[in-house]
Every structure is written in C-alpha cells, then in structure tokens.
Amino acid sequence: MKMPEVDWPPTIEPVLGEDAAEIASRLADAVAERLAKALEVKDRASMAVSGGSTPKPFFEKLREMPLDWSRVDITLADERWVATDSSDSNERLLRETLLQGPADKARFVGLKQKHDTANAGQPLAEAALAEMAWPLDVVILGMGNDGHTASLFPDAPEIDGALDESLADRCMALHPASQPLPRLSLTRSALEGAEWVALHLRGDDKMDTLMTAISDMKAIREMPVRAFLGAGVRLFWSP
Template sequence: MNAKLVRHEFADKPTLADKLARDVASKLDDAIAARGKATLAVSGGSTPKMMFALLAEQEIDWSKVTITLVDERWVDTDSDRSNARLVGEHLLHHEAHTAAFLPLFDRAHKDDVDAALADVGARIDALGLPFDALILGMGPDGHTASFFPGGDNLAAALDPNGKATVISMRAGGAGEPRITLTLPKVLDTRTLYLHIEGQDKKDLLAQAEAGADFPIAAVLKQSKVPVEVYWAP
C-alpha cells in the first residue's frame, strides 16, 4: 500500500513558503493547545530558507516548541555546511527565538559519528515522539533525509522494522559523513511534509511514484502517515 499524497501546488516559491510556514505554525499551535508542548523536525539545504524566515514570524508560543533536525552533516556548527547553523541563522529569530533547539551534531564525538549515535538517539527519544510536524526535502538524486543512493547504511536506515532512532550515513553524494533519523522515526510524526521546488523535482517525484528506485520512494510506499507535498516551480 502506498502513502496518501496530498498535493499543494503554488504559483511561486514565496507563496509556497508563506503557506507552508502558516500551516506548520498551526500544527504546532494545535499541539501546544492539546498537549502543552510541540516538536518540529526540519531539513536543511537551500530550499527551506525562505520558509524558515516566515515561520519565525508566526505568533505562537515558541517557548513551548522544540525544534530538531531530520539529518545533519557531521561538521561543527561554525561550518557553512552545518544544518544547525542554517536553522540558527534563518529560523531561531523573531517570534521563534524562544524555541528550544536540539542539534544532532555532538561535539563530544566530533571525530566519530558512530560513537555519538546512542547519545543523540536518546536525546531524540526523550522528546517524546511522535513529532508534531516533520519537514522533508529531496535532492536531485532522489535522496531525502540522509538516505543517499549507495549509502553504506541505506538498507538499515530504510528498514521499516528497524529499532534505531538515528544512524550514520556515508555516500559518494553526501560529502561529509552524516547522521540521520531512520525511516521509522521520520514516519513517527503527526504531520509529514515534503517541500520541493522546480520542475525537475516534480518530475523526479513522479518517477519515484511510478516505481523508480530512488530513496524517496520509501516515504511514498509507506501507509503510516499521509505525505503533504508542497511544490512550486
């Protein structure tokens, strides 16, 4: 059985960013009202920068929100490759400056991502899953999170019955070693968004839906949670 895909298409990127920011904020606000707190997992890259800036301006009780990452390059936060740095520069501002942020990079194990997995996984588990909202992106090679084609731990990361919370990943297209939530943890969310832009990404997603062997297909083939696809040219 495949996931239910709910498609949201917009005329341009600013309109998409504004609508997605408002929708995510609404989900977090609902979670705070229902449970007194909210959790959000976000992805890095250049695509979400505009959306992060708009999300930061949404007027909710950010002091009750914890933000973490779907995946991270194993680099310190002073690196321009750091997703944590991206979040700090674009999201943890304005109204959202009071949100808590849980990074995936562990400086105590800066030279060995595998040595950090147990501690980082325990911190994520302590948030109390499911996430209230989780936002994925997609690369031109069909990867999402750090599920890279040819990744050394790709099969384990995509195992629907896997018990690990986070896993390391090394792949030719990844650059640095990575740490990533596993597929079961990505899917352990009340709302799952896929934010993509450009005709090439739309075409690639269609290929994955049709059966092409891209890592994003693992998200499309599951039936646990609907996928809210936000796209603009």
C-alpha cells in the same frame, strides 16, 4: 508557467503554486496550525526540519508565527558531520534563519555531537533526541535528484538498516559514496511515525524526480523518498 497535470497517488496531497514565496507562506501557515493544535492537547510540540536553500523563505515566515515557542522542540531531519559553525552545517542554517525572533525561544536539539565521527556521536544524538516529545508532530522533508530524503541516500552502505520500519533507533550514521561528508540522519521509522509530514520542493528538476519516484512506489531502496510518498505526505512545490 502551467502547473503540471499529474494523476497523484491518494497518499500525496499536492499544494502547487507558481510563486516560491507563496508556497513557503502556505507551508508556514500549515505547520503553525499543526503545532498550535498539538499544544492544545499536550505540554510540548515537536518538529524536524531539513536544510538546504529551499526552506529558507519558509523558515523566515514560520519564525514570526504567534506560537508559544517556548513549548516547541525542533530538530533536524539530518546533519552533515561538520562543526556547527561550518557553512555546511544545517544547525548553523537553522540558527541563522528559523531560530530568530519569536522562535528563538524554541528548544533546539542538534544532531552534531562532540565526537570526531558520526558513528561515535550517534549514541549521544540518540540520547538528546529522547528528550523530545515523540512521535514528532511535524516533519518537513526535502528531496535530492537521486531520490534521497533527509540523509537516506540510496548509495549509503547503511541504507537498508536506516529504512527498516522496525528499527528502534531514531537516528543513524550514514556514509553515502556520493557525498564528501558523513551524515547523521533521522531514520525512516522516526520520520514516518510523525503525525504530519510535508515534502517541500522547488524547481522543475525536482518535479521530474518526483514523477520518477511515483512511477514505481514500491522500489524504496532505489529512491528512499518513496517510503514517505507511499505513507502519506503533503507536497508543497513551486517552479
């Protein structure tokens, strides 16, 4: 397949390839390099990753990297408000993929708390996140075909607050009308403050969505991923 010819905005650094495994490997190498550099200058490094099927090969590559994993904090960009053993749980995905082998020594900070509702669990998640090293060293985001990233959905009633760059909260409960489950998501301010942000996408449909997003970077409310496309992001994409 011919790679898309795009006049990329200066805030987007594209890494494109025809093979998903190759892109996953290149992303894993880049993330490991960033985490290793962080550990050279401070006691702990921190990272937030996203769920879904796209990052699985990346997780399997990253977990084998020769890092001092015992000094790495890992959390999620977002989580569905379900039991952590549910097939819908991003935490379960991470425990079955990334947090294996050498990477099982990392400290995982989950977003799902022992409360019936995301709103009630948010303060506990906020307290747990405060134990990590901030700002985050690495953030890996995905993107939906509606332009959402993490759980920053354009149809969530709470989206304006979650996109507020001055918000002190690192996470927020969101209830998108398009989604069957409530969510807890890291906020724009928490994600955007990271030292290094990557967007990991797979599929022609995602490239089409991305082209729509970069066509009007200022309309963040309509496609929240634009907040990160305009702030500086590394794009890792394959068909």
